[in-house]
Amino acid sequence: MKSFSIAKSRRVRSSPYTSRIEKQGVTSYTVYNHMLLPAAFGSLEESCKHLKKNVQIWDVAAERQVEIKGKDAAKLVQLMTCRDLSKSKIGRCYYCPLIDDNGNLVNDPVILKLAEDRWWISIADSDVIFFAKGLASGNKYEVKIFEPNVNILAIQGPKSFDLMEKIFGKKIKELKFFGFDYFDFDGVKHLIARSGWSKQGGFEVYVENTKSGLDLYDQLFELGKEFDVKPGCPNLIERIESGLLSYGNDFDNEDNPLECGFEKYVNLESDVTFLGKEKLILIKKNGVKRKLKGVQIDTNRINLTKSLKIKDDRGNFFGELRSACYSPHFKKVIGIAMINEPYCEASKAGILEIEGNSFSVKVCDLPFI
Numbered sequence: 001m002k003s004f005s006i007a008k009s010r011r012v013r014s015s016p017y018t019s020r021i022e023k024q025g026v027t028s029y030t031v032y033n034h035m036l037l038p039a040a041f042g043s044l045e046e047s048c049k050h051l052k053k054n055v056q057i058w059d060v061a062a063e064r065q066v067e068i069k070g071k072d073a074a075k076l077v078q079l080m081t082c083r084d085l086s087k088s089k090i091g092r093c094y095y096c097p098l099i100d101d102n103g104n105l106v107n108d109p110v111i112l113k114l115a116e117d118r119w120w121i122s123i124a125d126s127d128v129i130f131f132a133k134g135l136a137s138g139n140k141y142e143v144k145i146f147e148p149n150v151n152i153l154a155i156q157g158p159k160s161f162d163l164m165e166k167i168f169g170k171k172i173k174e175l176k177f178f179g180f181d182y183f184d185f186d187g188v189k190h191l192i193a194r195s196g197w198s199k200q201g202g203f204e205v206y207v208e209n210t211k212s213g214l215d216l217y218d219q220l221f222e223l224g225k226e227f228d229v230k231p232g233c234p235n236l237i238e239r240i241e242s243g244l245l246s247y248g249n250d251f252d253n254e255d256n257p258l259e260c261g262f263e264k265y266v267n268l269e270s271d272v273t274f275l276g277k278e279k280l281i282l283i284k285k286n287g288v289k290r291k292l293k294g295v296q297i298d299t300n301r302i303n304l305t306k307s308l309k310i311k312d313d314r315g316n317f318f319g320e321l322r323s324a325c326y327s328p329h330f331k332k333v334i335g336i337a338m339i340n341e342p343y344c345e346a347s348k349a350g351i352l353e354i355e356g357n358s359f360s361v362k363v364c365d366l367p368f369i
């Protein structure tokens, strides 16, 4: 396959770590929140295997923060998400679908409660800042909304715990999943959460002090040698196997959270006010007509650049394949697809046509592993 390079510019933003990852062998980028997000360091399969066994350092600065600060901050954050945040605690992260007034998804960020009147929305790839500013302005809320200079470094993989302990001490291992706290590195405090876009365990350092963050980056590689540390990035294979969803790939503003498996974070019985609540109550009452599911496909090669139609054996519309990769674990292609009723049940079979060849598709539950 012919390959092309991304033309960098002010608009396609670099991160403070870009020069480092380029020395370390990044081989492809994607663009996420108008910023470079590394997509591969050589073979995806090799990286996936390494991530499951060791520890990787990821430049995920493209997971930008939208800071909401001021008297009405909590009200605005709650207005944007269908997850009930009324009992949320300072020092915790919350995975929250953001919903528009049609009941459709706008983003699926991790939301950090820094203080009652100060929140970070750690966004996936859509312009949440303009949505937030529009709502604040229309509702005359007293808030400041801006993108702070925060560049996340993720430390992921089973050996991330020992590596982080070497740098930050025993206390870091006491962090609960989706909890955060402040930890000292060379006299600088860093906000660190136990989170990250893999199911292999790990941490995210929300770097505000860039200089200290770069020193930390170098230190992670220096002290990580004994754990076979490698540079990495969100891994397509690992994230599909784990059922971690990607806004813009697996779902977007044409889909609602009840179709996407977000039921756990859709609190329609609570008395909090949020956009699209009435719509979602109606959608729930009528029942959803399609669902995001896993699929196994009888082939061992795929490179999706757009969604592909899946049909049943009589040619009727079955669903739409939205992400896919070859999984060394299943020894076939697996993917995430929006499947229509009545085909949503596990083990229903469909047909996918790629360049004139037909492959059989089997529906399964998410996550795969």
Ligand code: THG
Binding pocket: 063, 094, 095, 108, 109, 110, 122, 123, 124, 125, 152, 178, 195, 196, 197, 198, 204, 244, 245
């Ligand atoms: N970390 C941070 N910001 C982010 C991401 C991240 N912003 C963009 C993107 N990733 C948002 N999407 C997700 C999707 C899944 C998870 C986190 C962010 C996730 N889910 C857990 C799971 O599915 O097991 C648990 C969620 C829960 O139950 O609370 O971690 O990765 N900073």
